[in-house]
Amino acid sequence: MTSHRIALIPGDGIGIEVLPAATAVLDAVGRRHGFTLGYDTFDWSCERYEREGAMMPADGLDRVRHHDAILLGAVGRPGVPDHVSLWGLLIPIRRTFRQYVNLRPITTLDGVAGPLRDAEGVDLVVVRENVEGEYSEIGGRLNRGFPEEMAVQESVFTRAGVTRVLDYAFELAAGRRGVLTSATKSNGIIHTMPFWDELVRERALPAVSWNQEHIDALAAKVVLRPREFDVIVASNLFGDILSDLAAAVAGGIGLAPAANLNPERDFPSMFEPVHGSAPDIAGTGVANPVGALWSAAMMLDHLGHAEAGDEVRAAFRAVLAETPVRTPDLGGGATTKEFTAEVLNRLGTAG
Numbered sequence: 001m002t003s004h005r006i007a008l009i010p011g012d013g014i015g016i017e018v019l020p021a022a023t024a025v026l027d028a029v030g031r032r033h034g035f036t037l038g039y040d041t042f043d044w045s046c047e048r049y050e051r052e053g054a055m056m057p058a059d060g061l062d063r064v065r066h067h068d069a070i071l072l073g074a075v076g077r078p079g080v081p082d083h084v085s086l087w088g089l090l091i092p093i094r095r096t097f098r099q100y101v102n103l104r105p106i107t108t109l110d111g112v113a114g115p116l117r118d119a120e121g122v123d124l125v126v127v128r129e130n131v132e133g134e135y136s137e138i139g140g141r142l143n144r145g146f147p148e149e150m151a152v153q154e155s156v157f158t159r160a161g162v163t164r165v166l167d168y169a170f171e172l173a174a175g176r177r178g179v180l181t182s183a184t185k186s187n188g189i190i191h192t193m194p195f196w197d198e199l200v201r202e203r204a205l206p207a208v209s210w211n212q213e214h215i216d217a218l219a220a221k222v223v224l225r226p227r228e229f230d231v232i233v234a235s236n237l238f239g240d241i242l243s244d245l246a247a248a249v250a251g252g253i254g255l256a257p258a259a260n261l262n263p264e265r266d267f268p269s270m271f272e273p274v275h276g277s278a279p280d281i282a283g284t285g286v287a288n289p290v291g292a293l294w295s296a297a298m299m300l301d302h303l304g305h306a307e308a309g310d311e312v313r314a315a316f317r318a319v320l321a322e323t324p325v326r327t328p329d330l331g332g333g334a335t336t337k338e339f340t341a342e343v344l345n346r347l348g349t350a351g
């Protein structure tokens with residue numbers, strides 16, 4: 001029997017509530033498909049940061065380096081600045097393990113009403129560059145408190161870094177509807193963005209019809225005509241903004257999954273729902289587990305169990321489409337556990 005070793009990082013807030021939903025569903029689908037998952041749980045979180053002064057121990061990365069994948073809930077805590085969880089945990093994991101593709105599928109689900117009148121049939125993927133670009137530590141502050149005070153922040157775009165994420169995105173588009181949109185802002189940002197545009201032209205695949213959009217115009221189009229998009233590829237910052245926008249268009253942040261992929265598989269990839277720790281509802285047991293379940297399904301795809309991943313997606317889709325069971329963020333009255341039980345029920349009878 002195949003078995004996989006998974007590092008679980010529940011994190012903070014509702015991260016701790018949605019990960020048990022994911023592991024319950026993973027175990028159930030594993031039994032049906034003849035594989036097992038073993039879990040090692042790490043308490044790396046903003047709560048740990050408050051207790052011990054660091055999100056994770058000094059040898060943290062070494063402890064998860066040999067796992068087959070990492071499944072993360074959410075990190076964040078009122079009073080702990082966001083950059084602590086980003087630079088103290090997420091960015092070190094993404095960079096050290098060369099998870100240079102951040103994949104965020106956005107698909108409308110039957111039974112879930114988005115904020116737009118007519119957003120049915122949206123099925124797109126945002127491919128976000130995940131380890132360089134605008135998220136850089138190069139820069140600084142000068143003359144603090146003086147009238148001459150200034151801040152400088154450099155972006156870093158490398159030929160190797162941009163090329164590999166573009167190649168991933170073009171391959172992905174070739175296997176889907178064959179349409180790719182690249183988001184930049186080359187009229188305003190005159191060095192890095194034209195470089196990205198040039199590399200798009202260089203790496204384009206003949207089987208893919210592609211175009212380039214300015215990020216501002218593209219944001220408007222994703223709201224006005226979301227169905228037209230298939231694969232959208234963008235830099236670290238633009239990809240982050242676009243994927244939250246598109247997730248909202250599709251019906252809410254609680255549904256959206258993300259994969260931080262190391263396509264070469266020389267290090268573990270990391271799977272995490274897009275939402276944060278949601279301190280406003282943490283502890284009440286009503287967090288929507290769909291983002292976590294969908295992320296777990298992407299983990300199954302990556303581990304070579306795409307059929308099992310499809311089964312998980314089909315199960316939560318069926319619950320949303322065919323039953324009134326849903327969490328309060330989707331207008332229902334179900335708890336995380338009740339919704340998960342319904343998904344487990346479906347899994348038992350699916351296929």
Ligand code: ATP
Binds near residue numbers: 279
């Ligand atoms: P963090 O600081 O960890 O990023 P946040 O509050 O800034 O937390 P989110 O956690 O993404 O950001 O929450 C944004 C809003 O969406 C909150 O009102 C939250 O309750 C809601 N929300 C996010 N995820 C879920 C979910 N899975 N189920 C229900 N509501 C959610």
Ligand code: MG
Binds near residue numbers: 076276
């Ligand atoms: Mg937040």
